[in-house]
Amino acid sequence: MTITQFSYLIDSKQPLTDSRMRQGWDLFLSAYNDNERVQKPFEGIFASRKCWWPLPEYNYQSHELPSANVIEVAQQANESEFIGEGLASSGFSASSGQSVCIDITGFMRPHILYFLKYLKEAGLKQIDMIYTEPEHYSRKAETTFSIDDVVKVRSVLGYEGQHVPGMDGDALIVGVGYDHGLMSRVILEKESARLIQLHCFPSLSADMYHESILRLDRVASASKARDHEYVIFSSANDPFVTAAELSRAYAKLKGAGLSNLYLSPLATKPHTLGFGLFYLRELEGTASSLIFPFSARYSRETGKGLGRSWVYPIIF
Template structure:
């Protein structure tokens, strides 16, 4: 299916412009970043709900007084979304509601599953928000995970079909960010695949591209065929441009037995990986791979720069049936 990703709507807003928008439901992933709290306070909505990821390890006495729903870590992201959306939808469901979601503090596997989960819940269109930070707390030394990577695996429900050939030709398209341990874990998990590294350029802030490249050097020995030709670039805050770059790269790779996608960088790029997957690749020979960690830092940034809105038209989601293992 040929998709013109540039046609999807995106915009940059001020806090005042954001406050002029109104929704039936606003859902935001709770963390301690001031930009998450500020954006949630600015949105006008009939109902606001905090989505509480267990990876942030909030205790009951640390939760805000506003309505909260827990996103369980013990189940797959699809099942976690089912519980969250059942809570916020109630008996009436979500199909007739205007919905907005802030992904700034959201776990990446949940972002990967987001288009599928919303479409399955009956949502036709959703406004996704993300706020740029001014800078990361520790610059290029910023680490988002707390503790080691627990394991690398396919996100359940985003597994593609695999060939039985003894020497398959595979590719790994890996969106890289600051956390080189995540990049290394994914690259080490697929040592025989052709590695393509997607970097955010332009980055969220001018200094962030150089910082992310410095961190990527720490994972260089794990990246197969690391040379300039294996790098591709997409704006760090434009998921639709990211989806377009991935789509074009898959065509350039040619007849691969399997393509693995893995997004460890900025949240808008994770959304772009997911949007490509659900619009073009679901049900085929493409899988979504992720390095899972037990805990994440609640606040790794300072300040709030631009606010971005991405409008997902969920009729473009390719498959509502989960791919099955062969």
Template structure:
């Protein structure tokens, strides 16, 4: 399959004047202007904010007052439980859906996409707004203490191979070298390990910062990993690169994917899993934290639209 045939478009400075109209628009509140402005600009009959309890540093008076979905649960399945009931009751399967992935927590984004495919949604538009920069550059911390490492809910292998002699690990590597190192260590038995770096990056300096973080992770694990590249803003090329790596390693006993980079690359991981989980021994593994930083990005460069067909 050629994943690069999927459609994408972009809007400069978040100008969505020529964007389509939707029946329902979903977004995650992280208190960044890039998510709040897109929420206001998108044309949709119905809009809804997801408020994730993991985000810290958001005052009560900063939260949106209407069109919100709130749950106290941290796990993916428990968090979306009431959303699923409402989704089914309103027959959204026949509606035109758009999701702004910018503020989502990665496991919950992956779980939601898997959920939509399970419900028989044939197509969904995804938006992602590139920041001009992150506040703390290469010292940006997106998550707090890592509590545990395990598969994203709903994304474990259904073809798990008890033989682990030739397991394959593919990490989409981002800013946080601690996360990269923890995943590499937790899957230290894997015979083959690959980094996918975001290049071209969202901004020129971001590639250099990611390289720095990758080198820090390699020093802590003492391991050599093969490197591949995919644009940080392109989920479809990311999925294609994963496909090529898997094809290069046809004797892999189990395949582990770990999305630690941008949200578009996370979508690429999810897309590859959704299309291939029934026939490959593939899982998505993630380092979980109970806390995430809010308002860590500044400015709006451009907004991407990705059309996903399941």
């Protein structure tokens, strides 16, 4: 696939308007979270069935959850088991023809990625995903997303590559976000690989872009092979632009003699969505893996205020 094969989707994102929320979907899924930008869409969207998914990473106790619309999901499970059991409990059926919408705002990044993998393999033709931006992050450049230490850095299930022994041409593409602890662990895990920084620009706001740069500076020495010259940019809120930019970077790396490619999406959730779309379209069966620094617990609320909401039509 070339960059032109993504280009027809670049203008596909749509604002989540009141009329679109009233039009609704058959099935609407969201990860339960106290954050206003998760609560408001759940309240406003019309759907035949709406389901809250309690995530183990947020550590909500039963008395903290809503009294209705909460499904039972495996609390000690990897992303494959969690998504598979959650969809079954939500009444999802690939053969039913039901329209499905997933609010990715509160889900973990590996969940978002595995949703794509699972639904594609289930034979779904299209699904809508929505995301609501914060006005700003709660502690500016000091905002942290993971609470516990990173347990391990591993491939996201469904995104494991068929790697080759040679490492001289290894490359690591990191989606630059706020959590310098997560970025440090990923870069150290692949410290011999050439580092490519993928920044969100324009960011959700100008101050957010500046804050993410401040966080990246703290891990500047983590990689011996850090390449200051290879910085690329994509949209913070358009996964199709991100997928297209990754496609362009991949073509350039292959032309320079690529051995193994590692990708780690640590910026916004739409950014992560773009990584997943690109991988499933171009990298399956290659010496490429999508890796992530897994932690046991994450902050329940990292953003403040209610920003713009977007709908992303995903076509498999």
